[in-house]
Amino acid sequence: MAEIIQEEKGKKGGKRRPKKLSTRIDMTPMVDLMCLLITFFMLTTAFSKPKVMLITMPEKNKPEEKTPQIPAWRTLNVLLTDNDVLYYYIGNADPKKPPLPDLIKSDFSKNGIRKVLLEKNKDLFTQITTFRDKRMSGKLVVADTTADQEIKKMKKDDMKGPIVLIKADDKAKYKDIVNIIDEMAICNIASYAIVDIMPVELEMLKTAPK
Amino acid sequence: MPKLKPPVRTPHIDMTPMVDLFSVLLIFLLLTASFRPQEATIITSPNSVSEKQAPDHDIMTIIINKEGKIFFNIDNGKDSTKHTRIDVLTEMGKQYNVKFTPKELNDFGHWASFGMPMADFKKWLNAKDSKEKELLQTGIPTDSVDNQPSQLFFWVRFARLANPNAEVAIKGDGETNYKKVKLVMDLLQENKVNKFNLVTNLEKQEVTLKDIPK
Numbered sequence: 001m002a003e004i005i006q007e008e009k010g011k012k013g014g015k016r017r018p019k020k021l022s023t024r025i026d027m028t029p030m031v032d033l034m035c036l037l038i039t040f041f042m043l044t045t046a047f048s049k050p051k052v053m054l055i056t057m058p059e060k061n062k063p064e065e066k067t068p069q070i071p072a073w074r075t076l077n078v079l080l081t082d083n084d085v086l087y088y089y090i091g092n093a094d095p096k097k098p099p100l101p102d103l104i105k106s107d108f109s110k111n112g113i114r115k116v117l118l119e120k121n122k123d124l125f126t127q128i129t130t131f132r133d134k135r136m137s138g139k140l141v142v143a144d145t146t147a148d149q150e151i152k153k154m155k156k157d158d159m160k161g162p163i164v165l166i167k168a169d170d171k172a173k174y175k176d177i178v179n180i181i182d183e184m185a186i187c188n189i190a191s192y193a194i195v196d197i198m199p200v201e202l203e204m205l206k207t208a209p210k
Numbered sequence: 211m212p213k214l215k216p217p218v219r220t221p222h223i224d225m226t227p228m229v230d231l232f233s234v235l236l237i238f239l240l241l242t243a244s245f246r247p248q249e250a251t252i253i254t255s256p257n258s259v260s261e262k263q264a265p266d267h268d269i270m271t272i273i274i275n276k277e278g279k280i281f282f283n284i285d286n287g288k289d290s291t292k293h294t295r296i297d298v299l300t301e302m303g304k305q306y307n308v309k310f311t312p313k314e315l316n317d318f319g320h321w322a323s324f325g326m327p328m329a330d331f332k333k334w335l336n337a338k339d340s341k342e343k344e345l346l347q348t349g350i351p352t353d354s355v356d357n358q359p360s361q362l363f364f365w366v367r368f369a370r371l372a373n374p375n376a377e378v379a380i381k382g383d384g385e386t387n388y389k390k391v392k393l394v395m396d397l398l399q400e401n402k403v404n405k406f407n408l409v410t411n412l413e414k415q416e417v418t419l420k421d422i423p424k
Contacts, residue, residue: 027225034232038239045243052379052407053260060399080388110421118422129419168388174274175256175384177391178408182258186417 055181058193076120076162078113078180079103079201082171086113086180087208093200100200103208108179117187120162127154128188155190164192169202251275251325251347256384257413264409268375270366271409272398273323274382278390279349280362281325284369284376294372295319301368306361308332325349328361352393362394366401381409 072091079087087103106112118125128151134140135147142150166180177194184192253275267288273281286294296315303310306328310318314335325347326334337343350362369376378398382391398406 027229031225031228034236038236041239041243050264050409051260051412052262052264053258053410054407056405057399059404115423122422126419170389172388174382174386174388174391177388178256178258178410185259186415
């Protein structure tokens with residue numbers, strides 16, 4: 001231990017003097033205890049609070065409103081299936097109007113769907129990223145809420161970016177959905193929606209390249 | 211010249227500053243700590259870049275584990291005089307003709323997430339040890355019986371009635387089948403919840419202008 005109290009050898013004979021006792025307290029056990037307590041608290045506490053991702057779904061059973069017309073070249077359909085694979089195609093798949101578009105295989109990696117999305121969303125992405133960089137470097141000083149509004153406005157005004165329709169079949173995993181929504185956030189996609197998969201698309205998945 | 215003898219001393223380290231430091235750390239940890247509540251099931255959340263924090267209060271969580279079992283949790287809200295959980299359970303009891311004693315209701319107020327059909331609810335509340343409790347957690351049924359909406363539907367409905375400010379969070383395991391998650395989302399939408407939070411882990415991803423393919 002840190003302190004070793006040596007016992008004085010008793011002198012024989014002479015007057016017995018009261019022993020001089022050290023006033024020092026050995027703190028080592030206290031330190032041990034503290035260490036234990038700290039370790040215990042460190043292990044039991046949850047430091048990082050869970051994060052959440054907000055998604056808004058379109059209202060269901062709404063009286064039929066006019067469905068917004070989406071130009072076919074802007075529509076990007078993403079089909080999710082098992083084994084971390086995803087397929088995408090551009091435009092509409094209408095069984096009445098063959099030929100059906102070809103499915104292109106992709107994945108969730110950096111060079112997978114992200115490249116496609118970035119390429120399609122070039123303008124908006126550049127706009128938002130430069131705006132954010134300006135704020136980061138201090139060239140532009142605006143409050144967080146104003147910045148958010150500004151970005152929202154940019155997204156709303158964008159007329160060229162893709163409209164992504166996310167469709168998942170029964171084999172898809174929950175993490176795939178989260179991953180793809182996350183890709184949307186990374187690539188600053190202005191409009192995307194999770195929609196039900198169409199029967200024709202299920203057929204297309206069957207014949208899709210493995 | 212007599213030799214100078216250094217006095218024999220015992221090595222001594224003063225521990226007091228160390229104790230001080232540890233006390234400060236300990237107090238800091240105690241004050242900032244929020245204890246992990248005991249969860250009914252183990253969930254590995256998927257990763258995302260979202261930095262939005264989950265709210266502390268006014269949140270109901272639907273937990274879907276790997277096997278597709280569904281669990282439910284709602285907090286008591288910020289106002290400690292309100293007993294949201296107890297209110298919800300009372301309503302559920304009325305709906306399914308299960309009578310709860312005040313003690314059972316009170317006990318339920320302190321628990322975290324749970325997941326079992328209403329038929330087993332009393333058994334679960336009165337279970338003696340955690341192992342017994344765990345065995346009873348078979349998931350909240352999501353199928354509708356006799357044209358009646360499912361039990362999960364009523365849980366969500368009564369939770370919404372008891373605490374209209376509560377946000378809804380879905381905490382799913384990454385490996386859960388999407389079909390099950392979709393079922394829950396549809397059910398939420400039937401309850402007029404169109405905005406939900408998906409619980410994720412933060413994982414930073416850097417994408418710059420250079421990443422745009424030429």
